[in-house]
Amino acid sequence: MKVAVYPGSFDPVTYGHLDIIKRASLMFDEVIVAVMCNSAKTPLFTLDERVKMLEESLKDLDNVRIESFDGLLIDYCNKENIHIVIRGLRAITDFEYELQIAQTNKELSHNKVDTVFLTTSLIYSYLSSSVVKEIASYNGDITPCVPESVADRLYKKFGHK
Template sequence: MKVAVYPGSFDPVTYGHLDIIQRASEMFDKVIVAVMCNSAKTPLFTLDERVKMLKESIGNLNNVEIKSFDGLLIDYCKDQGIHIIVRGLRAITDFEYELQIAQVNRELSHNQVDTVFLTTNIKYSYLSSSVVKEIASYNGDITPCVPKNVEDALYQKYGLR
């Protein structure tokens, strides 16, 4: 069985993330969406809130599981017996960073883990969780960016609507 992990902070999940999840679910027998605690970021949503939003957003993808983890991704992969990491790319600037991380993960795993890059659907190439939060914080329209449950959660966090 081919199992892949799609890691991220998903703070919040966007249609760009969901596009990658959908496409990865068609490529692999099982996809684990791993919501991570990132010590370098201060999330708007708690880990539990992010997991809940993802579970509500993925719909009927039977081969997708939402889990959370803390620590190094490569340790998570080893613990779970995963050999494939899925990452999305929006632009060339993403590639430089993601390539470096992929090479580090491959080295740390002693060549046991590979990274598969999926280019984001062009209609979502402008999306990032940071952009969505910025728009929402000014009460802007985020309906083209996120599912309704995420939209509601964002406006609630900012005390809007």
């Protein structure tokens, strides 16, 4: 059984993330969406809230599982016996950063973990969680960017609607 992990902070999940997850679910027997507890970032949503938003957004995909983890991705992969990491690329600027992380993960795993890059569909190439949060903070229209339930949570966090 081919299992892949798609790690991220998902603060919040966007249609770009969902696009990558749905496409990956067609390529692998199981996709684990691993929500990171990243001490270097201060998320808008709690870890539980981010997991819940993903569960709501992906409830129709039977081969996708949502989990959370803390620490190094390689340690998580070793624990779960995962050898494939999925990463999304929006633009060429993402590639340099993602390539460095992929090479580091490969080295730290002693060549046991490979990274598969999926390019984001063109219609979502402008999307990032940061941009979505900024638009929502000014009560702008984020409905083209995130599912309705995520938009509702974002507006509520910023005291709108």
